[in-house]
Amino acid sequence: MDKTIGQLREQHRRDYDVYAQTTIAEHLAELADRREKCPVSFSADGGFWVLSSYDDMSSVLRRNNRGFISFPNMPDGSQAFGQKRMIPLEIDGSLHRQYRQILEPFFSPDAVAKLEPRIRRVANDLIDNFIERGRCDFDPEFAFPYPGTTFMALMGWPLEDAAKLTKWVDIFLHGIPGAPQEETDKARAEASAGVHGYVMELIEKRRTNRTDDITSHLLEAEIDGAPIPLEDLFDLFLVMMLAGLDTVQSVLGQSMAYLGRNPDKWAEMFSSPEKLEPAVEELLRWSSPAVPTRNVAAESAKVGDLELPKGERVHCPLGAANRDPKYFEDPDEVKFDRPPKPHLTFGLGAHRCIGVHLARLELKIAFTELHRRIPEFRLADGVEITEHLGLTWGVENVELVFEPGRRENA
Template identity: 60%
Template structure:
């Protein structure tokens, strides 16, 4: 072992505290563990899998996010260095850096601008009401299955210009690819993930071939028209890009809705506070984003060494950080687990920061505003069905598998 290697092994040993991003804890239990780590060892080394440093403080996480291209790269965006989503090369743009990343952001940013997104408002409102129509007369629903999952899915389908009839399949593939199958062996779950990735790839490649001859003004058409180094994007690049757009657009919004409703069901006074005045909704959504932040990014050191907090991490070391941990750092958010809609405005990190800050931020905020508003209008009171325990998962995007709500049955009419 070289002197450097011995020093690194010492550093890892001094900060060793193993961590399983996929453990079976609930989100609240996992957050409690992150809080304890923050108090006792805010930067720790987990030897599990290929080994990763785990960050818990707002400042450490923000400083890493800001330094993409300057000390860190974002490929692989997975602590085990695997490729659970089945990308051909790298997920585009989230696992690219430097000029390649800039090329894709320049292509995509205008397609997700506030103006383009605002044009979707009527379509999204109609879609939200279609899903509410599906359960409102029953007085009960699985909120995840019947709203939180299909509504963002339909939004992505509209934006991409894909047939809405394929929504069910796409949601199922996305869920399996991201979270595997609950209640079966690890091998069975991984096999199901592989099958879902293969089927989704076949679907996206068919769609790319069909759409090349049938271009319009949707996101798919714009990326099919794009040229890189004088040639259209290859099928592999298009696949890695479309796959990421679907994964990023579905799971995150779904998780924010579902986690929010879990909290609102337990604290109904918050559901009223959100709508106390026309100005109440926006800050309430930001506070719910702070509390429910689902994403858990990973970065790798590419400079000789970089400073993270009080530690100097050498090239090749990987860092992994739940954004929800940054968002609950008491240094910035007093009583961090409490939902307080009029907190002093310290920007949360739910959408990340720096070069990879979420491309879909305007779309996500619009979906949340429309979704909450339409649900409030048509389901003004609800409670959690205490006889059914919600299922939750951790991983690279924390979320809720099902959430049963009870409410007064409402009319089918939309207004």
């Protein structure tokens, strides 16, 4: 007789802490151990299944809309936006396809290529702010503001507002480190109101003064034959901004921390022009910050060797897929000349990252400009880099030192 879900859960139980206070490497080692001993495991803490192999994760993500849906996209089933679904991340089927059709032209390789001069300018403005000092706190001074400002360029929003907006988003996401909870809550509420007010005002201005950018286009777009409601537009903008923020920030931060410890790799990335692209792909594979969750929506669905019933949540820490030795030899090593096996850093299936071309361009420009202006750097003495897990894996305290240079932009 088939096992009940209770029996399956018990038999495969191995609790999993999404917010474990360990390093990313330790967490990946734990997932590697699961891959060997219990590749599909159940965490009673949070009530979700955890995948650990490349094949199982790609199989589940590929079947979005065919047995799986992406709402809620949180392992413990919580809802980031309260009762509302995150657009487009947590909507599926025809509604999701309509949003993707509206958005995709603005994220095509040709469309994002047009942003290149502005992105290069953003990168150099940020480098200008610290180049004369000969050191920088890479995360707040580059990795965080860079994708936020680039997002504003993509949307056609005034770049001079970037510092204000990214500051709000920073507080909204991370609170005020070290401050009492009350102060953080107050600052968070103000930041949230600040972002809301800013974006709503911008939408209002665009209604009367249309321009040829993604914001104006979305104001004219229709879903199910009607304009997108204002609050849904706001949610969509917020999700697009947040989706591209922590992720690019994490890949940049983790990469610069690694490259600071491995200066030969920094030199290798730029030893000839054709080296950069595979190097960026390898750093994306290796740093893999995103951790999507899917939900069984059919009567039941196969996950690994198990048949899970409707409603079960399945968590996909993509970093573990990208370290699966079945496809990546010495998976923990950064090797720029790996045989080209696609990594899962941008996910797969219906919700595969819409910003993939923009993200790759941002990374290429960031590394190129950083290398042009800072050909050699190292990690500052005595600084301890910290790492976090959670809903995006990342690093802090990436203090870099280098030969001081000159500002370039006025």
